[in-house]
Amino acid sequence: MPDEGAIRLGQAIREARNQRGWTQAELAAAAGTSVPTINRCENAKTATKPPIARALFDALGLDPRSLPVLLGYVTAEEMAAPVRVLDPITEQVVTLLIDPEVSPTLADEVLAFARFRQRESAPPDSSAER
Incomplete structure (x- = not known):
C-alpha cells in the first residue's frame, strides 16, 4: 500500500499536468523521463x-x-519559518568544530x-545581588 506522501505527490503531479492540458507523454517528454515513470x-x-x-x-x-x-517530511509552517542565521564568527567556530x-x-x-566569552558578555545575574 503506498504511503500518504507518495499519494499526495502523485495527486499534485496529476493535477498540475491536467491544469496544463498535458498528457502523460507530454509531461514525460518535458521532464526527460518515460510515460511508465509518470x-x-x-x-x-x-x-x-x-x-x-x-x-x-x-x-x-x-x-x-x-x-x-x-511527502510529509515537514509542515508548511516549518518550511515558512525563518532559517536561523549565525553571525560570521559563530559560523567559523561551527565550521572549525565539524572539521x-x-x-x-x-x-x-x-x-x-x-x-x-559567553559568560563574560552575559548580563549580571540579578539573583546574586539578593
Whole structure:
C-alpha cells in the first residue's frame, strides 16, 4: 500500500499536468523521463526518486520547496519559518568544530574559550545581588 506522501505527490503531479492540458507523454517528454515513470508517480506505485520529482516539478512549473511538505517530511509552517542565521564568527567556530582534521584538543579549547566569552558578555545575574 503506498504511503500518504507518495499519494499526495502523485495527486499534485496529476493535477498540475491536467491544469496544463498535458498528457502523460507530454509531461514525460518535458521532464526527460518515460510515460511508465509518470504513471507510477501519479498512481503512487513506487517511491519517486528525488531527481525525477525535481524534473517533474521543473517541467510543470511547480515550486520544488513543496516536495518535502507533500511527502510529509515537514509542515508548511516549518518550511515558512525563518532559517536561523549565525553571525560570521559563530559560523567559523561551527565550521572549525565539524572539521574532521581539527584535533579534539583544539576543538575543546575553542569551546572552552567560546563558553568563557559567553559568560563574560552575559548580563549580571540579578539573583546574586539578593
